[in-house]
Amino acid sequence: MKLITAIIRPFKLDDVRDALSQAGVTGITVTEVKGYGRQKGHTELYRGAEYVVDFVPKIKLETAVPDARVDVIIDAIVEAARTDKVGDGKIFVTPLDHTVRIRTGEIGDDAL
């Protein structure tokens, strides 16, 4: 099992969700986050005070998937989230030791 964490542009969330559904993903977790990478922030001006806002709003999307599905799902996210401009985001894949479905007590791939 792998945990796929994708940081994407907020307005791309709907496209990514549709692509994941078509790729057979049955559940995702979404969080609104802020961060910075190569994409620059912006400046805000309040009367005399000018602030450089480095942190750009992004969506963090997490989904746990069986090992065999990882490449297909990564391709689906990349395809749906890409605009070819700086700030499209990143995908991180981490190994997942264990999974439990709370309602039934199923474990491992059965719980995904």
Place this chain on the structure above:
Amino acid sequence: MRKRFASRAALALLGALPMLAFAADAPAPVPNKGDTAWMLTSTALVLLMSVPALALFYGGLVRSKNMLSVLMQVFVVFSLITVLWCIYGYSYAFTEGNAFFGGHSRIFLAGVGDAFKGEWSLAATFSKATPMYEIVFVAFQATFAAITCCLILGSVVERIKFSAVLIFMVLWFTFSYLPVAHMVWFWPGPDAYTDAAKVSALNATGGFIWQMGALDFAGGTVVHINAGVAGLIGAYLIGKRLGWGREVIRPHSLTMTMIGASLLWFGWFGFNAGSALEANASASLAFLNTYLATACAVLAWTFAEWIIKGKPSMLGAASGAVAGLVAITPAAGNVGIPGAFVIGLAAGVVCLWGVTGLKRLLKADDSLDVFGVHAVGGITGALLTGIFNSPDLGGPGSVQDWVTATSGYPGIAAQLWIQAKAVGITVVWTGVVALAAYKIADLVVGLRVTDEQEREGLDINSHGESAYDY
């Protein structure tokens, strides 16, 4: 500008028979019902300017952890000053004393009327034989004193102790607001001037700045310069907010700031047009000038900011509105339409400089720009009032001879010099009083909350509650 003229000889208003006894002479004038209705309405409009308008305008500009502290400071200071006004404030501002302070005759509003007998003392307006109920004047002026004190809060928000706010306000109200109001606005009233021989003796009973011939329709000096300078002194003494200039300290809700600015605009019709004290042509002129100058200032600030900074901001437009309202305040019924155009446009640009270039020079964390908008806008308006009062520039001039109620104008240079002196006296007076009042508050309870409390926010630490549930 106003004063009771029939203090002890209260008029019997109940029953027509006593009135008929006077009919052989000229009948004693009674307040006009339309005027009374307008002044009661104006009073409520000025209350609206503080709660909620000023509270929302200021509250939106602070961080969310300090929202309630701002609302609470405005709410309680407004109430505190209203109570003090009715205990002693009115008496020291608007009864005869010396040129700087009034007398004791209206302590606890003694003598304003006998509710059982239905006899009410009358106050002067700006027209002969056109009195108003003194209790209406008391209420109207109470709202002015209260909002002026609330304005100062903008300089010291997000770090001042609530107890220090209250101590400072009692002192500053007593020793700066009251004398400045007395100096600028106290005079014997038009009906006292019956004979040319009495004029110099009557004039000598007026306030110090009034005697100079200064024009301040609704409080450029008394309200805005007075509060603006006190705010700046406070910003210096209390010091900058933690993280100022390093961390992002930005407004948490410009939506509320816009609502507050809009309600200020609405309420300001009571403030300015109400200051005519009658529902007459002067009030109407003040009304249109207040409307027009504010719109001019919004456009001036917006376009200047667009050109200089690249984007026209909502905060800029709202600030422009307040700047225009401040600047037209001393001018409202004292200038014509040309004056409103120029004062509005000037205020928008000058106050934009006040909160940017000038603010950088001053190096103080005047957090919500009380000095940059209220003092700078007030001074701009006070000086331009002297110029655009000229009949040659569409202004009404001012009454030079109250025996015959004849208007005139001493000339631009002369009136401008009088206005400048009025500004200077106000700046020095409020500056000195504010300095002393902050020092006393600092000695008694300390001005600032601890760094830890400031980091966490005043809402939780000073008031035990949070504005938003998230």
